Amino acid sequence: MSHDEIARRDGDHAEEPIVNPGMHEHQPRPTDIDDVAGRRAERQVATFFGLSSVMAILFCVAYFTFDIGDEPDLFLGYGASNIFLGLTLGLALLFIGIGAIQWARKLMSDVEISEARHPSRSSDEDRDIALSALNQGIADSAIGRRPLIRNSLLGALGALGLPAIVALRDLGPLPGTALEQTVWRKGMRVVNDVSGTPIKAEQMEIGQLVNAEPGIFFAVDEEGEPVVEGVELQQEKAKAAVILVKMRPEDITPYPNRENWGVEGVLCYSKICTHVGCPISLWEQQTHHLLCPCHQSTFDLADNGKVIFGPAARALPQLPLMVDDEGYLVAQSDFPEPVGPSYWERG
Amino acid sequence: MSHATTNGAKAATAKRANPLGGLLTWADDRTGLAAVSKKQIRKVFPDHWSFMLGEIALWSFVVLLLTGTFLTLWFKPSMAEVVYDGSYDQLRGLHMSEAYASTLDISFDIRGGLLMRQMHHWSAMLFIAAMFVHMMRVFFTGAFRKPRELNYLIGLLLLLLGVIEGFAGYSLPDDLLSGTGLRIADGLVKATPVLGTYMSFFMFGGEFPGDVIIPRLYIVHVLLIPGILLALIGLHMLLLVYQKHTQWPGPGRTNNNVVGYPMLPVYAAKAGGFFFIVFGVTALMGGLLSINPVWRYGPYNPAEVTAGSQPDWYMGFAEGLLRIMPGWETHIFGFTISWNVMLPGQIIPVMFLAAMLAYPFIEAWITGDKREHHLLQRPRNAPTRTAFLVSLMTAYGMLWMAGGNDLLAVIFNLNLNYITYFMRVMVFVAPVVAFIVTRRWCISLQRQDEARLLHGYETGVIMRSPEGAYAEKHLPISGDEAYTLTARDRDPLLPAPTAADENGVAARHVRLHRLRARLSRAWFAHNVQKPTTTELEEARHHAEHELAVRDDGHQHVSGDYTGDYELDGHAADGHQFDGRHGVSGEELRQH
Structure with a gap:
């Protein structure tokens, strides 16, 4: 169908079955004809504006009256300062708004005005003038006749993109192998994540879960300064956090190469979800399932950390355990695979 | 304004009358603001809560x-x-x-x-x-x-x-x-x-x-x-x-x-x-x-x-x-x-x-409509469009609920895993159901509008014929409402192009046009179009006949009654309670 046909079709339908009755005659409001009503509306509006001023002053009073901080004045169990500042500010603003709208509704002219619309497009004449001006400008620049200038300029502008990208290179280091390693090393103690105390397998009860971290997070150098601190600590925590769980040894079904990764039924898994990296911590004692609170991926810790539900695709990485001379749980090595969410180069 | 050239008493009065004048002149001398703002100061905006x-x-x-x-x-x-x-x-x-x-x-x-x-x-x-x-x-x-x-x-x-x-x-x-x-x-x-x-x-x-x-x-x-x-x-x-x-x-x-x-x-x-x-x-x-x-x-x-x-x-x-x-x-x-x-x-x-970004352009292509539109459409009058957004909203709502599956499980004491499985299915099924229901709902509402236009509104006045048949009296809607209901476009249905109308080269276009015609049918074919002038004429004629009052003051029984009896006494014209005239002497029952 051509545009003409469509235009004709639309023309056919332009005919309206019912004639436009036109705008209604303006009906005066009580305030338009009754002086008393008008004065009443005026008083109402002024009252709202006046109340707003009162609220503004009360805001200042509340600001200086109520304490905040350690022991705030309480009102209905909440900080009185916040409540009264919010109330007075809110009402001060609301009253201005209500007053203004009442003013518009009752006292400002409510005669409807009809304004003609014009097509959004410019007139053909304007278009022609603009187009010829544009063509004239392009012709005067000779950009069409001198392609060498045009092409070299385009090349130069394109090349400017390189500095723009290269200059951002130092936003961060290249990933390298950083994601493949954690601070876990052979012989590093698995310690409680709050107290930093080392843990023995026999101290744990069947079904117990302990949030743990590598011992180095609590180590101090000869001057008493922590070995790992600040940003580095946060970054390492984001990868090295683990959980210890103790299950009945007969419940555990390890892969053949993982048979000696546990100590007396105690297994150690990465705490970082393989989905998008939330720390996992919801433990179902009876089923040995571990649930991620962010997106509910569920892992079976008795069965090598396999995914049994949810959006995660990979099993939780397991940290091989052994005991040191004093009988405390330590790592046999770093994690055998990268922890946390998947990424392209992970393989 | 020429007040700057005199310092007489008259000019001073003029200044007091329009204290803004001086400032505006100063600003306009430098910016030409008046030319830009002359139409904007009293610019008209339409009023509706949804704006x-x-x-x-x-x-x-x-x-x-x-x-x-x-x-x-x-x-x-x-x-x-x-x-x-x-x-x-x-x-x-x-x-x-x-x-x-x-x-x-x-x-x-x-x-x-x-x-x-x-x-x-x-x-x-x-x-x-x-x-x-x-x-x-x-x-x-x-x-x-x-x-x-x-x-x-x-x-x-x-x-x-x-x-x-x-x-x-x-x-x-x-x-x-x-x-x-x-x-x-x-x-x-x-x-x-x-x-x-x-x-x-x-x-x-x-x-x-x-x-x-x-x-x-x-x-x-x-x-x-x-x-x-x-x-x-x-x-x-x-x-x-x-x-x-x-x-x-x-x-x-x-x-x-x-x-x-x-x-x-x-x-x-x-x-x-x-x-x-x-x-x-x-x-x-x-x-x-x-x-x-x-x-x-x-x-x-x-x-x-x-x-x-x-x-x-x-x-x-x-x-x-x-x-x-x-x-x-x-x-x-x-x-x-x-x-x-x-x-x-x-x-x-x-x-x-x-999908949201593309929709206006897809719809415009399907209708082939190049006119400017400044009148809003009621959602019911664009059933496919309305159903499209409702189905997107439904998918959004399902996903939103799925985003709180743990809370749903706790609050309603449900199994989290089952909620998740359920949502995996519903996120596909619910939008389809919502689409179909919304579309049919819109079309039903269009039918209701059509019935109001052709047969008037329900007065709530029930007439009983001497044989005992009951019928409700309908009266025409107001002219304003009738105009408002019909102030919409008819939906275009693009005819399928004939393959032979162009010379070979346009074969691809023909296929494109055929797709467009098919989409146009899918989009609009089920919509109820506003009545034509003739249809409205016929309906009015029918209604007038029904409402006609006989010479003896009796009225024809409305509805399908074709019997010999006439209504006894003075019949209600149905306007008793809609404010068009007073009700004294218009009691429905006289004996």
Whole structure:
């Protein structure tokens, strides 16, 4: 169908079955004809504006009256300062708004005005003038006749993109192998994540879960300064956090190469979800399932950390355990695979 | 104005009469403002409650700028580790980032700081919610049609930027919840094929969490995105003023005019007053409704998380997508493709946006309509379009619920896994059901409109014939209503082109036209069109016959009654209670 046909079709339908009755005659409001009503509306509006001023002053009073901080004045169990500042500010603003709208509704002219619309497009004449001006400008620049200038300029502008990208290179280091390693090393103690105390397998009860971290997070150098601190600590925590769980040894079904990764039924898994990296911590004692609170991926810790539900695709990485001379749980090595969410180069 | 040339008493009087004159002259001498503003000062805007939704978004943005500026006076966008020694007892002595510590200071040691923080968060929610609802209004009423497609696209861009801006702001306090949000964002970024880890390392300045993401998000949150938002809002408003607002059809309201009240004084007072109302309501919410109590979550620790972690509501649908996605991952040639993260985190949200961006152009192509549209359509009169958005909304709602599957499980004591399985199915089924139901519903409403036009409205007056048959009397609707109901276009049905009408070269076009014709039928064929003049004539003739009063004052029995009896006594004409005339002597029953 051509545009003409469509235009004709639309023309056919332009005919309206019912004639436009036109705008209604303006009906005066009580305030338009009754002086008393008008004065009443005026008083109402002024009252709202006046109340707003009162609220503004009360805001200042509340600001200086109520304490905040350690022991705030309480009102209905909440900080009185916040409540009264919010109330007075809110009402001060609301009253201005209500007053203004009442003013518009009752006292400002409510005669409807009809304004003609014009097509959004410019007139053909304007278009022609603009187009010829544009063509004239392009012709005067000779950009069409001198392609060498045009092409070299385009090349130069394109090349400017390189500095723009290269200059951002130092936003961060290249990933390298950083994601493949954690601070876990052979012989590093698995310690409680709050107290930093080392843990023995026999101290744990069947079904117990302990949030743990590598011992180095609590180590101090000869001057008493922590070995790992600040940003580095946060970054390492984001990868090295683990959980210890103790299950009945007969419940555990390890892969053949993982048979000696546990100590007396105690297994150690990465705490970082393989989905998008939330720390996992919801433990179902009876089923040995571990649930991620962010997106509910569920892992079976008795069965090598396999995914049994949810959006995660990979099993939780397991940290091989052994005991040191004093009988405390330590790592046999770093994690055998990268922890946390998947990424392209992970393989 | 020539008052500057005299210093006589008369000129002085004139000055007093218009004290603004001097200032305006001074300004116009330098800027030529009068020429620009002469038409704008009394510019007409149409009135309807639904036109206020976008205004809520606009004024919320202003509230965000004001409260946000207040917060920047104290907030320290730094991840440097400090020991907290402020007023909040439970966290005193803890190591935390300066960002979190200064957020606590704003909440506990700056008077009015907590109020401003809560107002800022509430108005962010209002801002995004209002944009969503405004977009729905524009979509349902067809306000996106020519010439407003550009403004529709700008609006969607504003919505997208608003959501990103909200997420950036949510991350700034560096509490446990916002850190978890950032970590999920890191996981999403890492799932990008080839570039994922590089993008993550460049974002975080190394490994997550690093110590640069908060200052970087800060500048994005307070300068970059607000700057773009402000520019786009300006453009949105400029186009609105240039194209003039759409209006609902009605007596005197056509496609060629705009009927309403002038900007000054009516809309200056109404819109200006409404700013104070939005601001005031936000202040009341900030004062009375607690939001994002970051002091309860504690500082960010990558080894901790709280159960029931939830993002802000506008992120809920992305959260739901992540939650219900099965754990698909491909390992190929030593590389990993994480479909389980990439699809819900990157691809599907973009597809939602793309569908919304593309819709006006698809519809315009199917109708082949090149006219300007300034009259709004009732959602029922565009059944396929209405059903399309309702089905998208349903998918969004399903995903939103899936984003709270843990809360649903706890509140309703349901099995979390079953909820997730259920949602995996419903996210596909529910939108289809919603589409079909909405479309048929719209068409039924169109039929009802048609019945009102042709047969009038139900008076509630029941007539009984002497044989005992009952019929309800219908009366014609008012002329205003009839005009308003018919003030809409008929839907075009493009005929399929004949293959032989062009010379071979146009074969591809023929196929394209055939597709268009098919889509046109699918889109519009079931719609009820407004009656033609002839149909209305016939209906009126029929009604007049029914209502005719016989010479003896008796009236024909309405309905299908064809018997010999006439009504006894004086029949009700049905106007007794609709205010068209008094009711004295019009008792329904005379004996």
